[in-house]
Amino acid sequence: MDKVLLDYGSGGRASHRFVADLFFKYLGNDILARMDDAAVLSLTGPVAMSTDSFVVDPIFFPGGDIGSLAVHGTVNDVAMMGARPLFLTCGFILEEGLPMDDLARIVASMGQAAREAGVRIVAGDTKVVPRGAADKIFINTTGIGEIMVDPAPSGHRAAVGDVVIVSGSMGDHGLAILSTREGLSFEAPVVSDSACLAGIVGKLLAAVPGVHALRDPTRGGLATTLNEIAGQSNVGIELTQADIPIHPAVAGGCAVLGLDPLYLANEGKFLCIVPEDQAQAAQAAITAHPLGAGAKVIGRVVADHPGKVALVTPLGGKRLLGMLEGEQLPRIC
Amino acid sequence: MDKVLLDYGSGGRASHRFVADLFFKYLGNDILARMDDAAVLSLTGPVAMSTDSFVVDPIFFPGGDIGSLAVHGTVNDVAMMGARPLFLTCGFILEEGLPMDDLARIVASMGQAAREAGVRIVAGDTKVVPRGAADKIFINTTGIGEIMVDPAPSGHRAAVGDVVIVSGSMGDHGLAILSTREGLSFEAPVVSDSACLAGIVGKLLAAVPGVHALRDPTRGGLATTLNEIAGQSNVGIELTQADIPIHPAVAGGCAVLGLDPLYLANEGKFLCIVPEDQAQAAQAAITAHPLGAGAKVIGRVVADHPGKVALVTPLGGKRLLGMLEGEQLPRIC
Numbered sequence: 001m002d003k004v005l006l007d008y009g010s011g012g013r014a015s016h017r018f019v020a021d022l023f024f025k026y027l028g029n030d031i032l033a034r035m036d037d038a039a040v041l042s043l044t045g046p047v048a049m050s051t052d053s054f055v056v057d058p059i060f061f062p063g064g065d066i067g068s069l070a071v072h073g074t075v076n077d078v079a080m081m082g083a084r085p086l087f088l089t090c091g092f093i094l095e096e097g098l099p100m101d102d103l104a105r106i107v108a109s110m111g112q113a114a115r116e117a118g119v120r121i122v123a124g125d126t127k128v129v130p131r132g133a134a135d136k137i138f139i140n141t142t143g144i145g146e147i148m149v150d151p152a153p154s155g156h157r158a159a160v161g162d163v164v165i166v167s168g169s170m171g172d173h174g175l176a177i178l179s180t181r182e183g184l185s186f187e188a189p190v191v192s193d194s195a196c197l198a199g200i201v202g203k204l205l206a207a208v209p210g211v212h213a214l215r216d217p218t219r220g221g222l223a224t225t226l227n228e229i230a231g232q233s234n235v236g237i238e239l240t241q242a243d244i245p246i247h248p249a250v251a252g253g254c255a256v257l258g259l260d261p262l263y264l265a266n267e268g269k270f271l272c273i274v275p276e277d278q279a280q281a282a283q284a285a286i287t288a289h290p291l292g293a294g295a296k297v298i299g300r301v302v303a304d305h306p307g308k309v310a311l312v313t314p315l316g317g318k319r320l321l322g323m324l325e326g327e328q329l330p331r332i333c
Numbered sequence: 334m335d336k337v338l339l340d341y342g343s344g345g346r347a348s349h350r351f352v353a354d355l356f357f358k359y360l361g362n363d364i365l366a367r368m369d370d371a372a373v374l375s376l377t378g379p380v381a382m383s384t385d386s387f388v389v390d391p392i393f394f395p396g397g398d399i400g401s402l403a404v405h406g407t408v409n410d411v412a413m414m415g416a417r418p419l420f421l422t423c424g425f426i427l428e429e430g431l432p433m434d435d436l437a438r439i440v441a442s443m444g445q446a447a448r449e450a451g452v453r454i455v456a457g458d459t460k461v462v463p464r465g466a467a468d469k470i471f472i473n474t475t476g477i478g479e480i481m482v483d484p485a486p487s488g489h490r491a492a493v494g495d496v497v498i499v500s501g502s503m504g505d506h507g508l509a510i511l512s513t514r515e516g517l518s519f520e521a522p523v524v525s526d527s528a529c530l531a532g533i534v535g536k537l538l539a540a541v542p543g544v545h546a547l548r549d550p551t552r553g554g555l556a557t558t559l560n561e562i563a564g565q566s567n568v569g570i571e572l573t574q575a576d577i578p579i580h581p582a583v584a585g586g587c588a589v590l591g592l593d594p595l596y597l598a599n600e601g602k603f604l605c606i607v608p609e610d611q612a613q614a615a616q617a618a619i620t621a622h623p624l625g626a627g628a629k630v631i632g633r634v635v636a637d638h639p640g641k642v643a644l645v646t647p648l649g650g651k652r653l654l655g656m657l658e659g660e661q662l663p664r665i666c
Contacts, residue, residue: 006663007658007659009552009663010552010553010657010659010663011551011552011553011557011598011657012552012553012557012596012656012657012658012659013655013656013657013658014658014659015552015553016561016656034487034489035488035561035565036413036414036487036488036489037383037409037410037411037413037414037547037548037549038381038382038383038410038411038413038414038416038476039381039382039383040379040380040381040414040480040485041379041380041381041382042378042379042380043376043380044377045375046373046374046375047373047374047375047376048371048372048373048374049371049372049374049420049422049455049456049477050370050371050372050422050456051422051423051424051456051457051458051473051475052424052458053424053425053426053458053460053473054460055426055460055462055466055467057466076370077370077371078370078371080369080370080371081369081370081371081373083371087382089382089383089384089475090384091384091385091386091424091473091475092386093386093388093426093471122382123382123383123384124384125384125385125386125473127386127387127388127664128663129388129468129663129664130663130664132465132468133388133390133467133468133664134388134466134467134468134471135462135465135466135467138426138467138471140384140386140424140458140473140475142384142422142424142473142475143371144382144477147373152373154367154369155368155369156367156369214370215370216370218344219342219343219344219345219348220343220344220345220348224344224345228349228368232368263345265344322346323345323346323349324343324344324345324346325340325345325346325347326340326343326345326347330339330342330343330461330462330463331460331462331463331466
């Protein structure tokens with residue numbers, strides 16, 4: 001068959017063949033292969049659990065696709081709690097008529113991303129809805145991992161005097177999706193940064209276990225994520241605009257389109273908030289990893305304006321950087 | 334606002350307000366309230382993990398709605414591994430324009446179902462897609478629970494001589510959805526059996542820890558589920574048709590529509606396969622619970638026809654009961 005049929009979601013023989021041919025082939029492991037109602041896992045101590053549904057449009061984009069993004073997105077959320085991601089479940093909602101080649105490419109990409117991230121896909125579910133009831137494919141992933149540090153990093157732990165570091169340039173994923181969807185092209189290609197952050201975060205925590213907060217600035221971008229942390233910890237955050245790394249192509253594209261890269265989603269970057277005396281060690285650990293080569297100290301936690309984020313502009317002015325108000329870009333992840 | 338807007342899925346201020354007003358109100362607890370990228374949970378020993386996406390149409394039906402169904406479905410899958418369900422994540426995909434009243438009713442129903450099941454919703458995600466890109470609302474739930482018995486029940490453990498028990502009448506959910514969707518009415522109303530099975534399964538396992546297999550016959554119905562177990566354990570299963578409980582209204586509706594209730598989904602029933610010398614104790618434990626009042630011994634595990642399920646008809650004939658072939662009813666759960 002060259003297209004997804006309603007039969008494939010029935011739970012009957014057609015679904016079983018479909019699951020065996022596709023999901024076991026690309027995602028299989030000994031736990032998934034048992035095919036019971038739930039996977040049996042062995043976990044010890046405190047664990048982190050996170051869920052995300054992915055509805056990105058288009059499903060293929062420069063730097064990734066909905067499959068690898070669905071793995072990276074959830075693995076990264078688990079990693080942000082100072083945890084080593086171990087297990088992932090995936091739930092597919094497929095539109096009748098989705099080309100099988102597209103689906104196979106997506107599932108293969110998920111399998112590769114999972115192997116690279118060191119996680120096993122231990123349970124799954126497939127629903128097929130009639131044509132027009134969904135747009136091509138939606139994927140939910142839920143991840144679980146063992147927390148490596150105590151206390152775990154949290155948005156509630158930012159403290160006055162702490163330093164804010166980002167692992168690289170901001171806005172790449174958001175602009176890559178938008179420009180692909182709208183058929184825009186810029187002088188230099190804009191590529192999503194979609195990547196698994198578990199490895200680099202593991203290195204960081206091994207060097208600096210006392211990291212106060214870790215967060216990946218996805219939907220809403222850096223500005224929204226820092227506003228969340230400022231609110232959770234009831235502190236102010238002050239950023240130096242000139243220090244925030246932004247690819248020239250992203251800066252240029254945003255200028256043309258009237259977008260602010262500080263509100264665009266990232267899918268392979270994180271920010272960390274660390275005590276001042278550990279900032280140098282943290283930056284060294286991050287920049288030593290290929291995914292953190294462009295890391296920068298971009299600001300600090302202050303006692304002023306608790307709950308708010310301020311940006312010091314190149315001319316020395318200061319303005320508040322609010323949370324994203326409405327929706328810049330639907331279906332960005 | 335009386336309808337879901339794209340802004341609510343942005344990750345920005347509008348999403349935060351939306352999440353606070355709706356999800357925290359109905360689903361809130363101390364873990365969810367921390368609003369970090371992942372929930373921090375404490376688990377010990379072997380755990381069971383399961384995921385399901387719910388795309389049922391219509392979203393409200395006699396006996397439940399997509400919200401309570403999403404809780405019951407996943408909690409039940411976890412319970413079928415002999416586990417006590419503890420934590421649930423939920424991922425919402427909402428269509429722009431969904432009436433807020435409908436969403437609030439669904440989320441309130443999820444909250445009530447979770448409280449009744451004794452599980453906490455510890456992480457969530459909301460995506461909003463433009464009108465036409467999804468049909469009203471899809472919900473993924475992923476659940477985790479601590480396994481109470483060792484070894485855990487599994488479809489691989491059915492053994493020749495074992496007895497097959499079902500906890501009540503077959504096909505209610507499937508026919509309730511179909512008749513609501515198609516606007517059919519029968520003499521007696523047909524109501525979904527959607528319910529949380531964790532309590533009754535806990536009682537069963539306390540009385541009979543040696544249960545070999547537990548399964549809730551959802552998509553594909555009793556026939557498909559037993560075929561799966563026959564295949565996993567490489568045994569035959571023989572059922573006595575006259576002993577399989579079916580509501581007269583369901584039997585009548587199926588006769589009119591040309592459907593077989595043994596292939597229709599159930600959402601509040603389970604089957605167990607137990608050693609013969611423990612069958613009486615198992616049946617007593619099940620029937621003592623309100624959700625198991627209609628439990629029956631319906632067959633046994635045999636050495637004949639391994640991997641297949643046979644049905645002994647009231648006239649004494651025997652026919653093979655295959656797995657569901659195609660799709661009887663899309664969007665049944």
